[in-house]
Amino acid sequence: MPGVIEKTEELIDVIKQSKEYKSYNELRSFIAHESEIKDRIDHFRHDLFVLQNTAGDHREDFEKLHQEYRDILDDTQVMEYFSAEAALIHMFRDIYDRLGSAVELDLSFLGEVKELNL
Template sequence: MPGVREKTEELIDLIKHSKEYRSYNELRAFITHESGIRDRIDSFRRDLLTAQNDPGSDPETFARISKEYEDILENPQVAEYLSAEQAVIQMMRDIYERLGSAVALDLSFLGEVKELNI
């Protein structure tokens, strides 16, 4: 197990020094100091995540959310921040998928899982 822990620490270091993560952190520092913008971004992200996880959401739902938050979405720094955040999320998703597909676990006991509330 020490080898796995050591490699995990190496991976963490690689992630923290990646272009994607550095860019995200720089933009996050700016957004954090802009409380009005930060609150709007957080609200936008909550509404978007809720819509993405609601099977009943249709294109009109997403259009309404885009319209409601148009003021911040047109801000170039906000757009850059959200893009950087997505790049980090995608990087992490890719890592999780690679690990999950490479390390087989018997999860048949779960049966058909309808919904996971994480």
């Protein structure tokens, strides 16, 4: 296992040197120092998470949510932060997918998972 840990540390270093991580980290630092904006972002994310993980048709609720948080959603730096975060998450998802398919972990017991309610 020491070799795996060593390679994991190397991967962490490569991720931290990536443009995706650097961009995200720079914007995250900016947002962290803007407490009012950070609070609004956190509330928006919470409300969005709840909507996305609740069964039903929420088109009107999504529209109301976007109206309620229009101030931050129209902020260029906030949207750049969301985009940078999405790029980093995409990188992580790609890494997880590659690891999962290479290791061939037997997850057949899951069957076809259609929906996760957290």
